[in-house]
Amino acid sequence: MTSVTYASRLLTLVLCFWVATYAWCLPGLDSDQLQRRTYPNFPDKPDSCPICAKDYASIQGCAEAAPVFENFTNVIFNPGAFVDTIRCACADTFKAVFPQCVDCFIETGQEDIIMGHNLPAVVEGIRKSGYRAQFMPHWGINQQPDQRPNAYDSPTCEPIFLTTMYWPPKYKKQADGKMVCVDHGGEYLITWYLGSIPENAVRETGTGMPDEVDYVSHLLTFEEARERVPPAERRVLNWAWRVYCDTLHYEQYLAEEAAKEVSADPNGPQSAAGSAEAEGSGDDQPTELGVAGGAAEVNLER
Numbered sequence: 001m002t003s004v005t006y007a008s009r010l011l012t013l014v015l016c017f018w019v020a021t022y023a024w025c026l027p028g029l030d031s032d033q034l035q036r037r038t039y040p041n042f043p044d045k046p047d048s049c050p051i052c053a054k055d056y057a058s059i060q061g062c063a064e065a066a067p068v069f070e071n072f073t074n075v076i077f078n079p080g081a082f083v084d085t086i087r088c089a090c091a092d093t094f095k096a097v098f099p100q101c102v103d104c105f106i107e108t109g110q111e112d113i114i115m116g117h118n119l120p121a122v123v124e125g126i127r128k129s130g131y132r133a134q135f136m137p138h139w140g141i142n143q144q145p146d147q148r149p150n151a152y153d154s155p156t157c158e159p160i161f162l163t164t165m166y167w168p169p170k171y172k173k174q175a176d177g178k179m180v181c182v183d184h185g186g187e188y189l190i191t192w193y194l195g196s197i198p199e200n201a202v203r204e205t206g207t208g209m210p211d212e213v214d215y216v217s218h219l220l221t222f223e224e225a226r227e228r229v230p231p232a233e234r235r236v237l238n239w240a241w242r243v244y245c246d247t248l249h250y251e252q253y254l255a256e257e258a259a260k261e262v263s264a265d266p267n268g269p270q271s272a273a274g275s276a277e278a279e280g281s282g283d284d285q286p287t288e289l290g291v292a293g294g295a296a297e298v299n300l301e302r
Contacts, residue, residue: 125195128212128215129203129217130203130204130205130215130217131197131201131203131204131217132197132201132204133195133196133197134195134196134197135157135193135194135195135196136157136194136195136196136244137154137155137156137157137247138155138156138157138160138194138243138244138247139155139156139243139246139247139250139251140156140158140160140194140243140246140247142158142160155247157193157194159191159192159193160192160193160194160239160240160243161191161192161236161239161240162189162190162191162192163190163192163232163233163236164187164188164189164190165187165188165190165232166185166186166187167183167185167186167187168185169181169183169184169185170182170183170185192236192240194240194243194244203217222237222241225237226238
């Protein structure tokens with residue numbers, strides 16, 4: 001029953017995000033869309049930006065939301081703090097918002113801030129689908145080494161797939177009969193993520209752009225989704241499902257191993273001998289999830 005529940009939740013993941021990353025290569029927000037909200041209205045519920053929360057009564061814009069903005073040189077010498085700050089629910093610098101902050105924008109009537117392009121995939125997915133999704137941690141295999149300490153001790157929210165989409169040049173016939181190129185064509189680089197929504201999530205309306213107001217979202221089973229996605233994207237859906245299922249299996253494996261350790265020594269950690277053996281294995285990679293050689297070497301059914 002649990003696997004069925006997880007399966008139904010996964011259905012939202014690719015469907016919420018399949019269009020999301022087209023925004024990666026589209027024009028950015030115009031400056032007038034990022035204008036300061038002089039008197040922001042911060043609701044009590046839902047919770048929004050923790051950086052701003054303590055000063056809701058006094059701040060009038062994101063420049064007052066965090067100490068990093070008090071001296072601009074802080075941005076140069078402490079870029080990490082700056083990046084953390086622009087991820088808060090402040091209209092002035094809405095470029096890398098965390099998913100939970102979207103609640104704040106919707107509740108404060110600032111939906112126009114999420115109407116532009118070049119937004120994070122999770123926000124674009126929310127805007128397109130009407131569901132408040134979030135990135136889903138997974139154990140998907142990739143061929144890019146992660147430099148973080150203990151990187152393979154926990155799941156990741158990194159992309160699972162990259163594809164491209166090409167559109168050809170377009171021509172228009174003039175009054176004199178000559179054909180003039182009006183679009184030279186181009187190519188999208190699409191980055192695919194896994195996402196999830198709560199089991200009983202309710203779809204919101206009015207989250208899309210003006211030309212998307214009539215969009216309708218449906219939650220489908222994996223089989224239904226596979227029948228409806230374009231053939232070129234079926235490989236992505238197949239791979240997403242495989243990563244998802246492998247993640248469930250690996251999480252179950254970890255839980256079983258943890259239970260064995262507790263049963264073997266309910267009063268403390270592993271024995272010294274067991275610890276030494278584990279340290280001597282030299283294997284920093286997680287147990288393989290049934291994927292031979294990573295995505296590049298797997299034959300995925302179209």
